Amino acid sequence: MDWNIRYAEGDTPWDKGLAHPVLREPLVRGMLEGRVLVPGCGTGHDVRELALGGLEVTGLDVAPLAIGRALAHPPVARETYVHGDLFGLPAEFKGAFDGVFEHTCFCAIDPARRADYASAVASTLKPGGRLLAVFYTEPDNGGDGPPFGCTAQELDELFKDGFRLLGERRGVPTFAGREDRELLRLFKRV
Numbered sequence: 566m567d568w569n570i571r572y573a574e575g576d577t578p579w580d581k582g583l584a585h586p587v588l589r590e591p592l593v594r595g596m597l598e599g600r601v602l603v604p605g606c607g608t609g610h611d612v613r614e615l616a617l618g619g620l621e622v623t624g625l626d627v628a629p630l631a632i633g634r635a636l637a638h639p640p641v642a643r644e645t646y647v648h649g650d651l652f653g654l655p656a657e658f659k660g661a662f663d664g665v666f667e668h669t670c671f672c673a674i675d676p677a678r679r680a681d682y683a684s685a686v687a688s689t690l691k692p693g694g695r696l697l698a699v700f701y702t703e704p705d706n707g708g709d710g711p712p713f714g715c716t717a718q719e720l721d722e723l724f725k726d727g728f729r730l731l732g733e734r735r736g737v738p739t740f741a742g743r744e745d746r747e748l749l750r751l752f753k754r755v
């Protein structure tokens with residue numbers, strides 16, 4: 566998948582023009598604190614929403630056009646954007662974050678790289694840091710992806726080393742068409 570071409574062609578159905586609705590819940594936003602990384606941030610809606618909540622947020626994306634659009638948006642608070650690959654992180658990202666917010670990055674990557682995803686996210690977190698993730702469980706796209714779906718069992722297996730599951734919720738507020746197809750999970754880096 567060449568993500569930059571998707572942005573160049575305007576073929577970005579995942580971009581709803583606003584942050585994931587679950588971030589409007591103070592209880593959910595409060596699950597993260599300090600310095601937060603948003604991998605696969607796209608044009609930065611989630612980054613800005615979290616930054617407005619007082620967090621110091623870094624958005625990372627492999628598509629230069631996405632980062633360019635995020636940077637073109639007037640800053641709302643203490644947000645920054647980095648063009649880069651989650652699978653080749655800059656050294657300064659190692660153990661640098663108190664939290665990671667996942668939304669539509671995990672489902673975008675090749676399922677064969679999911680263990681690499683878990684390792685990469687773990688590497689960015691400080692001990693005790695948190696991963697707050699909206700996982701797309703049922704993409705309903707006929708089997709071809711991205712997005713690639715996942716099951717709770719797969720997630721259990723992938724995040725069993727280095728993370729402890731603190732809680733989960735189904736049926737979270739979301740975009741039209743995604744109702745009951747997502748799983749919110751909160752992990753602690755151990």
Ligand SMILES: C[S@@+](CC[C@H](N)C(=O)[O-])C[C@H]1O[C@@H](n2cnc3c(N)ncnc32)[C@H](O)[C@@H]1O
Pocket residue numbers: 568569579580581604605606607608625626627628631649650651652668669670673674
């Ligand atoms: C489905 S889009 C979601 C974008 C954004 N989270 C949103 O909801 O609007 C997936 C994003 O992940 C980015 N991405 C895919 N693989 C990546 C990687 N290895 N490292 C960083 N970003 C990646 C793509 O460029 C794309 O912007």
